[in-house]
Structures are given as structure tokens and as C-alpha cells.
Amino acid sequence: MxxxxxxxxxxxxxxxxxxxxxxxxxxxxxxxxxxxxxxxxxxxxxxxxxxxxxxPGFIDSHVHICGGGGEGGFKTRTPEIQLTDITLGGVTTVIGVLGTDGTTRTMSNLIAKARGLEEEGITTYVYTGSYQVPIRTITGSIQDDIILIDKIIGVGEVALSDHRSSQPTVEDIMKIAAEARVGGILSDKAGVINIHMGDGERQLDFLEEIVETTEIPITQFLPTHMGRNTKLFIKSIEYAKKGGFIDFTTSSSSEEKKSRDTKPSRALKILLEEGVSPKNITFSSDGQGSLPKFDNERNFIGLGVGKVTSLYEEVRDAILDEGVSMDKALMTITSNPANILKLYRKGYxxxxxxxxxxxxxxxxxxxxxxxxxxxxxxxxxxxxxxxxxx
The missing domain is CATH 2.30.40.10 (Urease, subunit C, domain 1)
Structure with a gap:
């Protein structure tokens, strides 16, 4: 045709x-x-x-294609995503992830769903693992997963600074990064570690320590949810100026939209004004993931569902409401994720x-x-x- x-x-x-x-x-x-x-x-x-x-067709680098959630019990497990949930948002390439639940949502399920979406017409890849450490892989090895399974391009989303994480040590994350890096080198894939950043006080401490004390480069990590709170956002500016990649989640509850001072469209403008390279900033939707709400004592009190369509909505807001140039706004969902994830035929x-x-x-x-x-x-x-x- x-x-x-x-x-x-x-x-x-x-x-x-x-x-x-x-x-x-x-x-x-x-x-x-x-x-x-x-x-x-x-x-x-x-x-x-x-x-x-x-x-260019949009790249969404963080989508719970099998559904996510479960923080409020089995009834709160969000459903699998449908094709038009993705295409109506202009997205033509998705990276599938597991999240909090690495038990009832499995890597086999994730890969099968990715292949199904590709049969329906879009391009898909996945990360191996979930919040939990040790990483639950297909082959028993992070390196083998990345090298031998075409769909797997990295590791994620591994949770840090979050009450739902496995509370890994710096050494745990260091070893994951080393194995992912070698797997990526040997297969010409990105081998990145997609890091779920919670709202804990440790913030980016683990990643910065690894970069300072080992030979692993800062570009091996793609931390997401960097607009979760103001303190983390401010820290992200310094991190990005050191050469790190930072990703902002576009899905949010209606309450968050009203109160959040780090809305991705606004964050993009501030980052550019602060001198952060436009090539180091990405947006992702967290589509079909749950948006749990917790009280001050970490008790679950409600749930929403992330939408892939929010991805371009934030880009559009950056252009119309914040005055960001169209090319720089589009980079966050086209060329930047393509370059970071080594998707050589995408993003342009x-x-x-x-x-x-x-x-x-x-x-x-x-x-x-x-x-x-x-x-x-x-x-x-x-x-x-x-x-x-x-």
C-alpha cells in the first residue's frame, strides 16, 4: 500500500x-x-x-498493557488495555511494564499482550521485572532476557523510595544496572532500568551514589514519576543537569490535577528555563496503571486508572498554556524516548x-x-x- x-x-x-x-x-x-x-x-x-x-507517531514508554493495581484488593486490579485506548492518543509505540503486582501479572502475560497489540497494528516492547527485587525474569537472568527475547529492551519498573518497594539496597540496584548494561551492549538494546520513584525522602540518592562510585553511567537509568512532589522535581533539575534522563507521568487523578505544581507541561517549561537539555526530558502516561490514593498513614482510600490519551494532552498544554515551542514539546514523546531506548526506526x-x-x-x-x-x-x-x- x-x-x-x-x-x-x-x-x-x-x-x-x-x-x-x-x-x-x-x-x-x-x-x-x-x-x-x-x-x-x-x-x-x-x-x-x-x-x-x-x-512522528508518539512513543509511550511506560504503559501497564496488562492492567495494573491491586492495592485495594483483587477487585481493584485494572483491566488490560485495548488498542484504541492507545491509538486515540496518537501513540504508535508502547513499552509495556509490570508494576506493584508481579505475582498475578506475570512476564509471560506481559509479552503475550505485547505481541497481541502488535498483531493489531502498533509497535510494542517491554521491560523485564516489576517493583520487586530480586527481579522476576523469564529466563532466570536479566542479561539473558535482554539478549535472547526480542521484546525485552530493559528492566523495570523497579520501585525506589516507596513504601510498596522491596526496600532494595544500593548494591542490589547496582548489580541490576550492571547486568542490564551488559545485556544491552551485547544485543544492541538500551538495557536501561526504568525506576519507579516514590515520594520517600531518599529520592534519587541510590542512583547518584551508583553513578559516583562505579563505572555505570547516569544514562543507564530512566527514573519516572519525577513530578510526584515538589521536592523530587527540584532534585530532578540537578540530576538532569548532570546528564541524567528524567521522565514525567501525565496521568493523574482530578485532585492531583488541581493541586499539583509539577504538572508535566509546566515542569517542561521550568526545566528548559533552568537550562536542562531538552534531549533529557521524556513524558510517559502510566496508562492503564492504577492511581491509588493513600491517607497520611498509608492506608488505601481510593483508585483511578491512568490514560494513554493524557500523554499528548500534556504536550498540547505545554505548547498552548506554557509557550513551549512545538518541536521541544514533541521531543518528549518522539525523538527523546526513541534515542534513550534505542528504537532506531522510531521517533522521527x-x-x-x-x-x-x-x-x-x-x-x-x-x-x-x-x-x-x-x-x-x-x-x-x-x-x-x-x-x-x-
Whole structure:
């Protein structure tokens, strides 16, 4: 199938101006100022992108595709995600994770769900493990999982500074990082450790100690939930200036949205003003994960569910409400996660890359059309492809 996107204004995510883009199957074939179709050539799908921005498909690097939760008992286990929960948010690549529950949610389940979503049309990868240490793997080894299982690109989400963690030592995390790093080197994968940051007082202490006392580079870690509280956010600025990657969670409860002073869109503006490299900042949704609420004594009092659609909502807010430039805002969900996670064919609009493309309305900045691996999933706001059980 050939698909021609005509007359759109391209952010790749850097600005390219008005271009025509020819998608050849699952790859971007040509990008030209104008691509003309011969009059007698009929086997081509033409999408009019006039008055649209054309951007790379979004990468969500932290999604509980099997569901998450359980902090309030078995009835609070959130359901598995559906395809359109993802594509309606412009996301064409997801990284699946396990969270608090590494018992009833298993690595076999996670990989099977990832393969199912890929059969339905999007690109998927996963992390091995969950909150718990020692890491529960498929093969019995972190290094072997990363090297031998194509879907596994790193470790996560390992919980630190959180009352729900396994309370690992610095040495525990050090050994996990070392094994993941070698696994990544030998398989040309990222081998990163996705760290769940809780709201405890230790914050980033473990990661900073490892970087200062070993040969493991700061780029081996991708700590998330960095806007969880103001103290952690302030600490993240210093950490990122040292070269560390920092990830901000876009899903939140309505109460958090009202009170949080580290909303990702706002945080992005502050980070850029503080001189943090725009290449070191990512957003992820925590989609389909539970959003547990605890009282001051750590008792469970309520639950929400994370939404993948929140990912682009925060990018849009950064542009419209905070005045962040479109290219820098888009980097947080396109080129940055692609580079950090070594997803070589993702995150850019460039000839030879995977044909993951999103069209955005220029006036409203709402998502208009979503194309994943050359297949139109959403067209002019309407769902074209549904998941198997939708």
C-alpha cells in the first residue's frame, strides 16, 4: 500500500516546513516539497494534510498493557488495555511494564499482550521485572532476557523510595544496572532500568551514589514519576543537569490535577528555563496503571486508572498554556524516548524510518489522523481499526 500525505507542515520533530510524504508499506519512502501522482496511477491512498501539522507517531514508554493495581484488593486490579485506548492518543509505540503486582501479572502475560497489540497494528516492547527485587525474569537472568527475547529492551519498573518497594539496597540496584548494561551492549538494546520513584525522602540518592562510585553511567537509568512532589522535581533539575534522563507521568487523578505544581507541561517549561537539555526530558502516561490514593498513614482510600490519551494532552498544554515551542514539546514523546531506548526506526519523520505518523489540526492542536506502520488507525478523528475485542 502506498499512502501519500500531501501539503502538511512537518515537524520531524524539528521543523521541516511544508512537505509531501510518501509512505511505502511500513516505511517512509520519500519526503519532498511536492510529490506528483501520475494521472493513470490509482493504487494509492492520498491524505490531504492541508491545515495540518504532520509529526512522528508518539512513543509511550511506560504503559501497564496488562492492567495494573491491586492495592485495594483483587477487585481493584485494572483491566488490560485495548488498542484504541492507545491509538486515540496518537501513540504508535508502547513499552509495556509490570508494576506493584508481579505475582498475578506475570512476564509471560506481559509479552503475550505485547505481541497481541502488535498483531493489531502498533509497535510494542517491554521491560523485564516489576517493583520487586530480586527481579522476576523469564529466563532466570536479566542479561539473558535482554539478549535472547526480542521484546525485552530493559528492566523495570523497579520501585525506589516507596513504601510498596522491596526496600532494595544500593548494591542490589547496582548489580541490576550492571547486568542490564551488559545485556544491552551485547544485543544492541538500551538495557536501561526504568525506576519507579516514590515520594520517600531518599529520592534519587541510590542512583547518584551508583553513578559516583562505579563505572555505570547516569544514562543507564530512566527514573519516572519525577513530578510526584515538589521536592523530587527540584532534585530532578540537578540530576538532569548532570546528564541524567528524567521522565514525567501525565496521568493523574482530578485532585492531583488541581493541586499539583509539577504538572508535566509546566515542569517542561521550568526545566528548559533552568537550562536542562531538552534531549533529557521524556513524558510517559502510566496508562492503564492504577492511581491509588493513600491517607497520611498509608492506608488505601481510593483508585483511578491512568490514560494513554493524557500523554499528548500534556504536550498540547505545554505548547498552548506554557509557550513551549512545538518541536521541544514533541521531543518528549518522539525523538527523546526513541534515542534513550534505542528504537532506531522510531521517533522521527525521515526517509527509511517506520511509517508512524500523526496529523494534528493547526487551529486546535487536536489529533486528526493516526497512522501506525503505514496503516491508518484513526482518520479525521474517526476510529478505522479497532482491537479484536472492541
Amino acid at each position: 502506498l499512502t501519500l500525505i500531501k501539503g502538511g507542515e512537518v515537524y520531524a520533530p524539528s521543523y521541516m516546513g511544508k512537505k509531501d510524504i510518501l509512505l511505502v508499506g511500513n516505511k517512509i519512502g520519500y519526503i519532498k516539497d511536492e510529490i506528483c501522482v501520475p494521472k493513470d496511477f490509482v493504487d494509492i491512498n492520498i491524505i490531504d494534510a492541508k491545515d495540518k501539522y504532520v509529526v 519523520i525521515k526517509e527509511g524510518m517506520d511509517s508512524d505518523v500523526v496529523l494534528i489540526d493547526k487551529d486546535t492542536l487536536e489529533i486528526d489522523t493516526v497512522i501506525a506502520m503505514g496503516r491508518v488507525m484513526i482518520l479525521e478523528g474517526e476510529i478505522i481499526v479497532k482491537g479484536t475485542f472492541e
